[in-house]
Amino acid sequence: MSELNNLTIAELSEKLAAGECTSVDIVNDVLASIDSNDGKVGAYLTIDRASALEQAQEADEARAAGKKLPMLGIPIAIKDLLNVKGQPCTCSSKILEGYVAPYDATVISKLREAGAVLLGRVNMDEFAMGSSTENAALGKTSNPWNLAHVPGGSSGGSAACVAADEAIASLGSDTGGSIRQPAAFCGCVGVKPTYGRVSRYGLTAFASSLDQIGPLSKTVKDSALLLEVLCGHDKMDSTSIEMEVPSFGKNLTNDHSLAGMKLGLPKEYFVEGMDPEVEKAVHDAVEHCKSLGAEVVEVSLPHSKYAIAVYYIIATAEASANLARFDGIRYGLRVDGKDPLELYGKTRAAGFGPEVKRRIILGTYVLSSGYYDAYYKRAQKVRTLIRNDFAEVFKQCDAILAPVTPTPAYKLGEKTDDPLKMYLDDILTTPVNLAGNCALSLPCGFSASGLPIGLQIIGDSFAEETILKVGHAYEQTTEWHKLKPKI
Amino acid sequence: MKYEATIGLETHIMQKTQTKMFCACRYEYGAEPNIHVCPVCLGYPGALPVMNEKAIELCCKAGLLLDCKINPYSKWDRKNYFYPDMAKNYQITQADEPLCLGGHLTVEVDGETKTFTLERIHQEENAAKNTHVAGASLVDYNRAGTALMEIVSNPCMHSAADALAYLTALKQIMEYGGISDCNPEKGQIRSDVNVSVRPVGQKELGSKVEIKNMNSFAFIQQAIEYEIDRQTELLENGGSVVQETRGFDSERGETFSQRTKENAHDYRYFPEPDLMPVKISAEQVEQWRSELPELPAQRRVRYVSELGLPEYDAGVLTADKATSDWFELAMQHTQNAKAVSNFIMGEMMRLLSEKEIPISESKVTPEKLAGIIALIDAKTISTGAGKQVFEIVFNDGGDPKAIVEEKGLAQVSDDSALEDWADEAIAANPKPVEEYKAGNAASINFLMGQVMKASRGKANPGAVMQMLKQKLDG
Numbered sequence: 023m024s025e026l027n028n029l030t031i032a033e034l035s036e037k038l039a040a041g042e043c044t045s046v047d048i049v050n051d052v053l054a055s056i057d058s059n060d061g062k063v064g065a066y067l068t069i070d071r072a073s074a075l076e077q078a079q080e081a082d083e084a085r086a087a088g089k090k091l092p093m094l095g096i097p098i099a100i101k102d103l104l105n106v107k108g109q110p111c112t113c114s115s116k117i118l119e120g121y122v123a124p125y126d127a128t129v130i131s132k133l134r135e136a137g138a139v140l141l142g143r144v145n146m147d148e149f150a151m152g153s154s155t156e157n158a159a160l161g162k163t164s165n166p167w168n169l170a171h172v173p174g175g176s177s178g179g180s181a182a183c184v185a186a187d188e189a190i191a192s193l194g195s196d197t198g199g200s201i202r203q204p205a206a207f208c209g210c211v212g213v214k215p216t217y218g219r220v221s222r223y224g225l226t227a228f229a230s231s232l233d234q235i236g237p238l239s240k241t242v243k244d245s246a247l248l249l250e251v252l253c254g255h256d257k258m259d260s261t262s263i264e265m266e267v268p269s270f271g272k273n274l275t276n277d278h279s280l281a282g283m284k285l286g287l288p289k290e291y292f293v294e295g296m297d298p299e300v301e302k303a304v305h306d307a308v309e310h311c312k313s314l315g316a317e318v319v320e321v322s323l324p325h326s327k328y329a330i331a332v333y334y335i336i337a338t339a340e341a342s343a344n345l346a347r348f349d350g351i352r353y354g355l356r357v358d359g360k361d362p363l364e365l366y367g368k369t370r371a372a373g374f375g376p377e378v379k380r381r382i383i384l385g386t387y388v389l390s391s392g393y394y395d396a397y398y399k400r401a402q403k404v405r406t407l408i409r410n411d412f413a414e415v416f417k418q419c420d421a422i423l424a425p426v427t428p429t430p431a432y433k434l435g436e437k438t439d440d441p442l443k444m445y446l447d448d449i450l451t452t453p454v455n456l457a458g459n460c461a462l463s464l465p466c467g468f469s470a471s472g473l474p475i476g477l478q479i480i481g482d483s484f485a486e487e488t489i490l491k492v493g494h495a496y497e498q499t500t501e502w503h504k505l506k507p508k509i
Numbered sequence: 510m511k512y513e514a515t516i517g518l519e520t521h522i523m524q525k526t527q528t529k530m531f532c533a534c535r536y537e538y539g540a541e542p543n544i545h546v547c548p549v550c551l552g553y554p555g556a557l558p559v560m561n562e563k564a565i566e567l568c569c570k571a572g573l574l575l576d577c578k579i580n581p582y583s584k585w586d587r588k589n590y591f592y593p594d595m596a597k598n599y600q601i602t603q604a605d606e607p608l609c610l611g612g613h614l615t616v617e618v619d620g621e622t623k624t625f626t627l628e629r630i631h632q633e634e635n636a637a638k639n640t641h642v643a644g645a646s647l648v649d650y651n652r653a654g655t656a657l658m659e660i661v662s663n664p665c666m667h668s669a670a671d672a673l674a675y676l677t678a679l680k681q682i683m684e685y686g687g688i689s690d691c692n693p694e695k696g697q698i699r700s701d702v703n704v705s706v707r708p709v710g711q712k713e714l715g716s717k718v719e720i721k722n723m724n725s726f727a728f729i730q731q732a733i734e735y736e737i738d739r740q741t742e743l744l745e746n747g748g749s750v751v752q753e754t755r756g757f758d759s760e761r762g763e764t765f766s767q768r769t770k771e772n773a774h775d776y777r778y779f780p781e782p783d784l785m786p787v788k789i790s791a792e793q794v795e796q797w798r799s800e801l802p803e804l805p806a807q808r809r810v811r812y813v814s815e816l817g818l819p820e821y822d823a824g825v826l827t828a829d830k831a832t833s834d835w836f837e838l839a840m841q842h843t844q845n846a847k848a849v850s851n852f853i854m855g856e857m858m859r860l861l862s863e864k865e866i867p868i869s870e871s872k873v874t875p876e877k878l879a880g881i882i883a884l885i886d887a888k889t890i891s892t893g894a895g896k897q898v899f900e901i902v903f904n905d906g907g908d909p910k911a912i913v914e915e916k917g918l919a920q921v922s923d924d925s926a927l928e929d930w931a932d933e934a935i936a937a938n939p940k941p942v943e944e945y946k947a948g949n950a951a952s953i954n955f956l957m958g959q960v961m962k963a964s965r966g967k968a969n970p971g972a973v974m975q976m977l978k979q980k981l982d983g
């Protein structure tokens with residue numbers, strides 16, 4: 023297997039620089055891989071082959087002209103909720119069928135400036151609402167490690183395309199675990215950056231105070247390289263932070279010692295009903311970190327148990343307003359009615375899937391007069407407690423080790439009839455979004471049935487460098503990231 | 510039983526900002542529909558609002574002009590409702606932490622000085638403009654997202670006259686402060702009016718009726734008068750007033766029911782997660798305060814005390830900002846305030862209203878008027894000739910001095926010429942001469958008129974008078 027699509031950003035950058043391959047070669051290999059595998063995996067919603075090859079050609083010309091850019095000629099897949107000028111942006115929803123984005127999201131402009139090739143748009147749960155990509159209205163995605171299993175979600179397509187070598191890396195978004203959980207299910211690396219690190223301008227909002235765009239990749243190093251391109255203050259996003267972006271990629275060295283590093287193990291994160299294989303894999307990873315010199319201490323995040331409840335109040339409340347703009351007036355689907363209100367009702371009834379409707383109704387309810395204080399306001403108070411939990415823990419340690427999910431990827435259709443059961447799977451990822459800090463997910467083992475298991479490394483706000491360092495050290499001294507699925 | 514009305518106003522004022530409240534689009538009244546739009550003000554997926562700092566400054570300055578307290582911490586909220594005038598189907602506004610708190614406005618109503626108190630001023634974004642045509646509704650998003658502030662009065666007014674005086678003063682202050690042009694026809698000032706009626710002596714207010722979105726001050730006055738009568742009559746007949754929103758039919762001069770309380774919106778306000786709270790330091794407030802312009806009331810006082818103008822003149826000159834600013838400019842070129850005032854109140858206003866143009870378009874500039882006044886003061890021309898020159902400049906432009914020369918309007922003060930005319934007048938009019946000599950001083954005016962006539966208005970009246978007196982008294 024020497025196809026270029028199997029390689030990493032770091033490896034391909036070296037080859038490109040050495041003149042051993044061209045960007046057109048890489049894109050051709052990626053497209054060939056999509057041709058042979060995506061019929062089974064179903065990661066992509068749309069691919070603009072001509073445009074991808076054209077961008078690759080331009081990248082090769084730029085390189086020939088002496089240009090040096092961090093992502094020059096590297097094909098990246100884009101989650102279908104990021105606006106790319108001239109491309110569809112459906113959020114895997116019928117309500118946005120036909121919509122063509124009139125502008126570039128800030129992260130897309132940054133990728134273009136960095137020389138990346140925008141490859142195509144990958145599947146997701148509709149409007150990022152879900153944990154299995156089964157809520158997608160416009161596509162069906164499978165886990166490359168076992169096609170009968172879910173890829174996770176909502177960034178299921180972003181994780182599946184990277185795991186199947188149908189892209190070199192991808193962008194996803196994480197509102198309650200939507201990067202980390204599919205990364206864990208598909209055996210790749212995913213980073214949820216600190217809230218405010220990456221501009222949300224052009225990211226179709228699900229829950230504005232929780233959403234963050236982040237990379238999914240084959241290695242921690244690649245995520246670091248991509249993250250470096252994505253981060254930075256943007257005047258178009260008032261919640262993005264004015265802060266220097268560290269050289270995440272360069273700062274990852276071959277020194278894999280974790281000596282002097284204190285890692286916390288939250289007792290609340292080994293929840294009841296956790297799959298023993300997941301528990302064992304994570305504990306083995308903890309032991310491995312110790313062997314690299316890290317000190318491991320037990321810590322407590324006592325309010326984590328409320329995270330699911332708080333998350334599903336705040337996220338749905340914000341979503342109920344964020345999704346109000348999809349009304350059939352200016353773009354996307356329109357089902358006519360006798361007056362505007364009827365037009366809205368018919369359009370939204372036809373355009374939104376059941377999970378989206380469920381969350382809009384829930385969010386509308388918790389904001390209603392008479393219920394606001396009991397739900398939304400109280401949830402905000404508990405959110406502060408959850409944030410304080412993390413602040414306390416990060417006084418004692420540099421990073422937290424935890425599982426990403428209670429189980430490996432489950433079977434397609436296994437949980438679709440029980441949304442509540444699916445919500446509960448977010449228990450280990452949502453607290454980080456509520457607190458606003460950063461976390462990384464990377465492979466740390468496999469189940470007996472051959473499904474990947476993820477390790478979550480949680481960092482303090484703006485401590486991306488720390489979690490990348492721990493992740494890189496763990497990854498480079500283990501073999502998990504080298505395994506490839508047979509599709 | 511006697512009844513009294515209580516009135517409160519929520520006045521929306523469009524601020525004079527270069528760009529919209531949360532995006533970089535311009536606003537231009539009357540532009541071709543939907544040309545000043547972008548992903549933000551059209552509510553496209555992924556677009557985010559960015560706060561317009563200038564709007565915040567103007568809102569706070571409006572607050573300072575109205576003696577509000579500037580809130581050191583204010584925040585943004587989403588007000589949710591589905592209607593095609595709001596692209597996102599929520600409006601970004603300020604619910605519980607507005608930019609300005611309290612404040613008041615002192616006005617004169619029928620010779621009585623009254624102070625009306627404010628509850629708050631908050632900043633928000635404007636809605637799009639909907640037009641309903643046969644079988645369709647059209648939306649123009651040019652206005653969508655423009656900077657709009659809402660000034661909320663307390664329920665402290667009791668008559669249509671109170672409300673009218675309040676609105677007139679508010680409009681005047683906003684214009685003076687450079688906050689807004691407040692043109693009602695352009696929708697730059699619109700009010701929601703709350704009216705309730707209760708028996709005199711009753712502590713709690715009666716059921717409130719809200720009349721929404723009115724531009725014209727005259728209609729607001731009519732609507733209030735109609736509502737007070739309607740509600741009073743209802744109560745007098747033992748009925749009760751329904752709390753509701755009513756519209757105003759300007760053709761019939763009546764209000765009509767639109768929406769009752771049971772059908773009221775639940776706006777589901779919650780904090781806007783896309784924007785940071787607004788923090789304003791005490792230093793910033795002081796900086797803004799130091800930049801505030803002089804208000805009409807302050808100008809009136811100064812015109813009387815420093816420039817020695819009569820109260821009446823000061824009132825007329827300050828009634829609108831454009832006139833007052835024009836007067837200020839003229840005063841940079843002359844010391845003669847009364848002459849400037851006379852010209853503005855007389856020739857200027859007459860000619861402006863004939864031509865139906867604003868003072869800014871007058872060809873008589875402040876500097877040229879000062880030039881005309883200088884010619885009169887130097888006795889080069891008479892006041893009458895000055896008015897002639899004014900009208901010529903007003904119609905055709907030109908330099909006053911050159912016009913005086915060209916038209917031969919300069920006064921004659923030359924003794925020999927005056928003497929000839931005086932002698933002729935005395936010789937030709939023995940009767941008035943006799944009467945004057947007999948003690949009727951006014952008779953000299955007739956002789957004076959004869960001299961002016963002979964000189965075709967060019968004789969210097971002062972010099973003529975002196976010459977005549979010298980001859981008759983001597």
Ligand SMILES: [Zn+2]
Nearest residue numbers: 532534547550
């Ligand atoms: Zn705009």
